[in-house]
Amino acid sequence: MQNLLKDDERLDYLLAESLRIIQSPSVFSFSLDAVLLAKFVNVPHHKGTIVDLCSGNGVIPLFLSARTNAKIIGVELQERLFDMAERSITYNNLQHQITMLHDDVKQVTPKIGIEQCDVVTCNPPYFLAHEQSEKNTNEHYTIARHEIHLTLEEAVYAASRLLKQGGKAAFVHRPGRFVDIIAAMRKYNIEPKRVQFIYPKEGKEANILLIEGIKYGKPDLKILPPLYVYTKEGEYTKEVSEILYGE
Numbered sequence: 001m002q003n004l005l006k007d008d009e010r011l012d013y014l015l016a017e018s019l020r021i022i023q024s025p026s027v028f029s030f031s032l033d034a035v036l037l038a039k040f041v042n043v044p045h046h047k048g049t050i051v052d053l054c055s056g057n058g059v060i061p062l063f064l065s066a067r068t069n070a071k072i073i074g075v076e077l078q079e080r081l082f083d084m085a086e087r088s089i090t091y092n093n094l095q096h097q098i099t100m101l102h103d104d105v106k107q108v109t110p111k112i113g114i115e116q117c118d119v120v121t122c123n124p125p126y127f128l129a130h131e132q133s134e135k136n137t138n139e140h141y142t143i144a145r146h147e148i149h150l151t152l153e154e155a156v157y158a159a160s161r162l163l164k165q166g167g168k169a170a171f172v173h174r175p176g177r178f179v180d181i182i183a184a185m186r187k188y189n190i191e192p193k194r195v196q197f198i199y200p201k202e203g204k205e206a207n208i209l210l211i212e213g214i215k216y217g218k219p220d221l222k223i224l225p226p227l228y229v230y231t232k233e234g235e236y237t238k239e240v241s242e243i244l245y246g247e
Helices: 032-040 059-065 079-091 139-145 152-162 175-187 238-245
Strands: 010-014 019-023 049-053 071-076 098-102 117-122 163-173 190-199 208-215
Touching (some): 010 059, 019 079, 032 059, 032 238, 049 059, 049 152, 059 071, 059 079, 071 079, 079 098, 117 152, 163 175, 175 190, 175 208
Parallel strands (some): 049 071, 049 117, 071 098, 117 163
Antiparallel strands (some): 163 208, 190 208
16 A cells, blocks of 8 residues: 555545545545546447546546446546556556556547547546636646646547547536537537536536537537536435445
8 A cells, every 4th residue: 555655645435436546635636527527428338449538647537447348548648647547547457448648638649549439538627727816826736727738629629539430529617618618519520419517506506517429410419407416405416426426
């Protein structure tokens, strides 16, 4: 265990999946957004290739490994997060299924293969580079949360280049960028097919957007029922509790 963890890292449970993940409060800890995206996206059960862009500490590849036997590739720019992801994958004995690439999303497509992938997931930076009031003074969090190295449009373009015809791309973002993400998806031939808005609780505005599209798909957008995270009493709703902790 001592060789597994570095500095202020800890080994957390992914409860519903019976997996463990290395996290660090000063570098990166995954949020509910990643969990919801991993549950939202449609994935092949057996064969195929799934690519997760902006993987962070590998949380989405780990979650997806519990849903599919397909090959999973994670792409992460920050070396420290890439290293954490690799150690988590090894700890869970998933090296046969999950591969991490320490690379830039904008440059990685030729290395994975153009139009070779069945599914692409992405939890991209949410905030524009100039949104100074939202910036975190921690460099790791700033890069993960702000469009310093990767914009929303660049993330959608990368996903489109990776996907086969009929392949699926799924993103999680802020509802305020809904029009932007729709525009980018259509610009790069990913037709939006499923959208779900996540609300902190009933009576509040949505604060998370999940969207999935199909490469060269036909127009037919479905708005899924809303998902509420907390009850009026401040407890997780039944739906979210099942996502986090299992049945």
